[in-house]
Amino acid sequence: MRRYVKKAPPKAPRDLSRVEETVRKMLADIASNRDEAVARYARELDRWQGKEFRVSEDEIRKVATNLPESFKEDFAFCKQQVTDFARRQRDSMQEFEVETQDGIRLGQKHIPVEAVGCYIPGGKYPLVSAAIMSVGTARVAGVGYITACAPPRDGVAIFPPTLYALHASGADEIYALGGVQAMAAMAHGCVGMRPVDMITGPGNAFVAEAKRQLFGVVGLDLMAGPTEILIIADDSADPALIATDLLGQAEHGPDSPAWLVTTSDALGKAVLAEIEKQLETLPTAEVASLAWRDHGEIVVVDSDEEAVSVSDEYAPEHLEVMTKRLDFYLSKLRNYGSLFLGEECTVAYGDKGVGTNHTLPTGRAARYTGGLWAGKFIKTVTYQHLTPEASRRIAPIMGRVCHVEGMLAHEITADVRYRRYAPKNA
Numbered sequence: 090m091r092r093y094v095k096k097a098p099p100k101a102p103r104d105l106s107r108v109e110e111t112v113r114k115m116l117a118d119i120a121s122n123r124d125e126a127v128a129r130y131a132r133e134l135d136r137w138q139g140k141e142f143r144v145s146e147d148e149i150r151k152v153a154t155n156l157p158e159s160f161k162e163d164f165a166f167c168k169q170q171v172t173d174f175a176r177r178q179r180d181s182m183q184e185f186e187v188e189t190q191d192g193i194r195l196g197q198k199h200i201p202v203e204a205v206g207c208y209i210p211g212g213k214y215p216l217v218s219a220a221i222m223s224v225g226t227a228r229v230a231g232v233g234y235i236t237a238c239a240p241p242r243d244g245v246a247i248f249p250p251t252l253y254a255l256h257a258s259g260a261d262e263i264y265a266l267g268g269v270q271a272m273a274a275m276a277h278g279c280v281g282m283r284p285v286d287m288i289t290g291p292g293n294a295f296v297a298e299a300k301r302q303l304f305g306v307v308g309l310d311l312m313a314g315p316t317e318i319l320i321i322a323d324d325s326a327d328p329a330l331i332a333t334d335l336l337g338q339a340e341h342g343p344d345s346p347a348w349l350v351t352t353s354d355a356l357g358k359a360v361l362a363e364i365e366k367q368l369e370t371l372p373t374a375e376v377a378s379l380a381w382r383d384h385g386e387i388v389v390v391d392s393d394e395e396a397v398s399v400s401d402e403y404a405p406e407h408l409e410v411m412t413k414r415l416d417f418y419l420s421k422l423r424n425y426g427s428l429f430l431g432e433e434c435t436v437a438y439g440d441k442g443v444g445t446n447h448t449l450p451t452g453r454a455a456r457y458t459g460g461l462w463a464g465k466f467i468k469t470v471t472y473q474h475l476t477p478e479a480s481r482r483i484a485p486i487m488g489r490v491c492h493v494e495g496m497l498a499h500e501i502t503a504d505v506r507y508r509r510y511a512p513k514n515a
């Protein structure tokens with residue numbers, strides 16, 4: 090039976106419908122008024138004062154010259170790790186052709202999406218790492234053309250390290266544009282962009298909702314909204330380290346949940362006390378304390394099995410396990426975006442560049458999808474090829490199924506093949 094050392098207050102459904110409504114109006118406005126509406130929202134929401142949204146080659150060169158070498162080296166390390174792992178994942182996708190029966194050849198092929206729009210969040214923190222995660226991965230997947238958008242920080246330009254990261258990750262065009270207006274511009278091809286086939290990247294509640302509503306106009310990677318962390322811990326874990334890791338993610342934004350599921354009541358209480366203590370000195374406590382107050386939870390359970398089932402119900406984006414039984418959890422857990430086994434690793438490693446992708450499912454989307462990877466940019470398609478003998482052999486079966494369904498024109502397409510491929514000497 091689960092017990093709560095701390096439970097999050099119930100969320101107001103009003104807030105969600107307000108986001109939905111705001112985004113719906115903005116998308117309709119942009120679909121009909123295009124560039125004018127995009128520019129208007131950029132001015133209103135991001136204090137845009139620039140002329141061209143598209144960042145010029147000149148600006149990119151200037152930024153690259155001015156950034157310190159140490160940053161470029163750190164960036165190169167992260168990019169190497171993420172793209173190496175992405176390449177291994179891509180190579181794990183197999184094309185094949187199989188002869189399932191005499192003369193029936195069926196095959197699977199992989200074709201990258203042609204044009205992709207990558208969103209790099211930057212409202213609260215300019216996420217440098219998100220450039221590698223989206224653009225770098227799309228490049229590894231073989232995407233033909235990559236448009237990237239990141240919000241202008243000061244109303245004029247993209248945060249220089251993010252701009253550098255976008256260029257170095259392989260973006261073909263970069264625009265200083267944020268939020269809903271960026272998602273819509275990429276989908277519809279506004280302000281000089283080429284309309285993309287798919288939009289990708291994490292973002293706040295407005296960005297995630299814009300993606301959801303644009304689905305159909307374009308394809309999506311996954312629902313990657315406000316960050317979440319869940320930690321499963323037993324009495325062997327260090328309460329101070331757990332508190333640090335929970336707050337480490339709560340700093341993302343006031344809507345970022347942090348949950349602890351533990352088999353130890355004493356540990357649960359110790360973590361609660363630690364969080365309050367650490368919030369007193371945490372530099373970003375202003376945001377993290379709101380997130381913890383409104384979305385933080387500490388759940389005590391009776392067994393490791395119950396910890397697994399509670400965690401699977403929450404289906405967290407990030408899941409850290411700090412228990413004596415790491416292998417048990419690795420084999421039993423089913424719903425999560427990315428798993429961090431043991432206290433030696435932490436979500437920040439995954440966020441910034443240990444190698445696994447940081448764009449991950451939130452809002453319980455981990456029940457049905459994993460995170461961003463090369464495969465999200467690659468279409469698995471199929472083909473078939475039959476000999477005349479095989480075609481004649483299966484034509485009557487296919488024809489009868491058509492007939493049962495009342496699809497008579499379908500049936501004729503099978504019948505004509507049956508006659509067409511009759512043996513010549515018959």
Ligand SMILES: NC(=O)c1ccc[n+]([C@@H]2O[C@H](COP(=O)([O-])OP(=O)(O)OC[C@H]3O[C@@H](n4cnc5c(N)ncnc54)[C@H](O)[C@@H]3O)[C@@H](O)[C@H]2O)c1
Pocket residue numbers: 111134135209210211212213214216219240266267268269270291292293294295296312313314315316341342345406447448449450451
């Ligand atoms: N799930 C993941 O994989 C993942 C990874 C990294 C970051 N994140 C999340 O990304 C988010 C980044 O959020 P952010 O806000 O810092 O940056 P953001 O770039 O996602 O959003 C900033 C934009 O929001 C728009 N906006 C702000 N207020 C608005 C309003 N009232 N109406 C309409 N539009 C509005 C503005 O246009 C602005 O450009 C965080 O919530 C973080 O948790 C998720």
Ligand SMILES: [Zn+2]
Pocket residue numbers: 316337338341436437440
């Ligand atoms: Zn994070």
